Amino acid sequence: xxxxxxxxxxxxxxxxxxxxxxxxxxxxxxxxxxxxxxxxxxxxxxxxxxxxxxxxxxxxxxxxxxxxxxxxxxxxxxxxxxxxxxxxxxxxxxxxxxxxxxxxxxxxxxxxxxxxxxxxxxxxxxxxxxxxxxxxxxxxxxxxxxxxxxxxxxxxxxxxxxxxxxxxxxx
Numbered sequence: 001x002x003x004x005x006x007x008x009x010x011x012x013x014x015x016x017x018x019x020x021x022x023x024x025x026x027x028x029x030x031x032x033x034x035x036x037x038x039x040x041x042x043x044x045x046x047x048x049x050x051x052x053x054x055x056x057x058x059x060x061x062x063x064x065x066x067x068x069x070x071x072x073x074x075x076x077x078x079x080x081x082x083x084x085x086x087x088x089x090x091x092x093x094x095x096x097x098x099x100x101x102x103x104x105x106x107x108x109x110x111x112x113x114x115x116x117x118x119x120x121x122x123x124x125x126x127x128x129x130x131x132x133x134x135x136x137x138x139x140x141x142x143x144x145x146x147x148x149x150x151x152x153x154x155x156x157x158x159x160x161x162x163x164x165x166x167x168x169x170x171x
Contacts, residue, residue: 024060026052034067042073050078061089069096080104087115094119106133114139121145126152135161140169 026048037045053061065082068074069092079100082093093100094108094116109117110133117137120130122145131154134146143162146152154162 022052034071039073046075046078050075050081053078053081058086058089061085062092065089065092069093072098074099076100076104083108083116084112087113087119090116091119095122096124102127102130105130109133109137114142117142118145121149121152123149124151128153128155128158131155132158 026045034042049064053064061082065085068079068082074097076099079093079097083090083097083100083104090108090112094105105120106129109120109130117134117139118141120126121134121142123130126134126146126149131146131152134142135158147162
């Protein structure tokens with residue numbers, strides 16, 4: 001991993017512009033170098049990103065979220081921060097990352113927006129527990145999206161509930 005003297009200068013610059021440029025540089029370095037980074041280098045970059053994330057602009061956090069969404073070794077705490085961000089940032093993480101646990105996603109379902117719930121409904125795998133929470137949230141669009149996901153597992157209780165609701169709710 002080649003880090004230039006300019007990179008060190010950016011790391012020392014505490015101004016808003018300097019923090020932004022450093023965040024962009026570290027994100028770009030991460031995206032370009034990820035396949036060749038060893039475990040220690042990845043951990044260092046993840047740590048730096050976790051410390052910088054609140055100072056980054058939304059567009060940069062979105063790019064970071066897209067880069068990290070499919071990786072299996074992203075620290076869970078970093079993924080949780082991104083998943084709880086605005087939906088533009090959170091969507092890639094919520095819809096794809098394998099590092100978030102059901103308990104993390106359930107917390108987001110109950111504490112964030114309908115858009116966050118919708119992002120969870122398109123995950124590659126959805127457990128019965130997660131499906132139950134999505135249905136319990138009660139949004140018809142979210143339930144419809146969940147039912148359209150062929151990889152969503154539904155408990156018998158949730159299926160019974162949805163059958164009863166289908167008699168009452170046309171959509």
